[in-house]
Amino acid sequence: MDFDFDYTTIEDMSEKIAEIINKEAINYIETKNGFHLLVDIEKLDNNFKKNYYNKLSKLANVDIKGDELCPCPGCCQGNFTPSLFKPE
Secondary structure (H helix, E strand, O other): OEEEEEOOOHHHHHHHHHOOOOHHHEEEEEEOOEEEEEEOHHHOOHHHHOOHHHHHHOOOOEEEEEOOOOOOOOOOOOOOOOEEEOOO
16 A cells, blocks of 8 residues: 655654554655655554554655555656665
8 A cells, every 4th residue: 555745754754654554564755855754564563454544644744555566666756766764
């Protein structure tokens, strides 16, 4: 599942996201204007599965959610190179 956050940073949103889903299910793609939160549904802890989608959808700066296109890490996105990483 992909959530597109625009005009914010991973650092600004990571604590709020960590309250909604377990870190094992999280991957980030940093983009030119924000980031994509990739949620591995198979790795979601049972405590988070029920309401994660609605809670993430209500966070500030979530633009698009669901099955969508996202920039490929390592490509060029308007003179910016998106990168993929997991939270520590």
